[in-house]
Amino acid sequence: MGAFVKVLQDDALFEPGTRTAGRLAKVQKQNLQADQTRPEVSRILKQVREDLMKHTVFRSFALPARVGRVMISRYTCGMHYGTHFDDAFIEGVRTDLSFTLFLSDPESYTGGELELTTPSGSQAIKLPAGCAIVYPSDHLHAVLPVTQGVRLTAVGWVQSRVKSSEKRQLLHELNHATQALENLDNSLEKPLTRLKFVHNNLLRMWSD
Numbered sequence: 304m305g306a307f308v309k310v311l312q313d314d315a316l317f318e319p320g321t322r323t324a325g326r327l328a329k330v331q332k333q334n335l336q337a338d339q340t341r342p343e344v345s346r347i348l349k350q351v352r353e354d355l356m357k358h359t360v361f362r363s364f365a366l367p368a369r370v371g372r373v374m375i376s377r378y379t380c381g382m383h384y385g386t387h388f389d390d391a392f393i394e395g396v397r398t399d400l401s402f403t404l405f406l407s408d409p410e411s412y413t414g415g416e417l418e419l420t421t422p423s424g425s426q427a428i429k430l431p432a433g434c435a436i437v438y439p440s441d442h443l444h445a446v447l448p449v450t451q452g453v454r455l456t457a458v459g460w461v462q463s464r465v466k467s468s469e470k471r472q473l474l475h476e477l478n479h480a481t482q483a484l485e486n487l488d489n490s491l492e493k494p495l496t497r498l499k500f501v502h503n504n505l506l507r508m509w510s511d
């Protein structure tokens with residue numbers, strides 16, 4: 304992540320985040336976004352997409368059909384993004400899941416937590432550089448004000464093969480348990496075949 308952060312120190316790569324915000328969000332969105340027409344930026348975005356698609360836990364959890372827009376956001380002191388929702392479709396991609404990949408070292412800035420409003424209350428999230436959170440796009444969310452330093456993230460949206468979060472979670476659990484059994488004991492061939500048969504048929508039944 305250090306190499307990305309170094310490239311993204313250049314102020315000239317950034318423009319106001321309100322460019323890609325709807326009318327309502329324009330009031331709440333106070334951040335900067337990297338201009339993706341710049342080759343330095345598009346190289347980073349390409350790398351983020353590739354790394355994401357190679358990540359086995361992400362693939363199992365998100366069941367990605369398409370990765371939509373990915374953007375680099377920068378929040379300097381005083382910037383924030385008030386509680387908002389994301390559009391159902393962004394550039395033609397249905398937003399089933401959102402992700403935030405933290406690029407800055409958490410020690411290098413204060414504030415700037417991603418605040419998620421979930422059915423079990425709100426959660427403030429700040430992860431080490433190189434770690435990402437993937438969450439259902441139907442949650443209200445905010446970025447709390449940065450009070451010191453610079454917060455850099457890559458954010459993006461994913462259309463999943465399985466729209467329902469509940470079904471997606473069950474498929475992920477089943478896949479995870481099957482893999483664990485397979486690694487544990489390869490003499491379990493017959494029951495494993497049955498488990499994978501169930502997993503694949505559920506995936507076939509539940510994908511759009």
Ligand code: NI
Pocket residue numbers: 387388389444
């Ligand atoms: Ni958002």
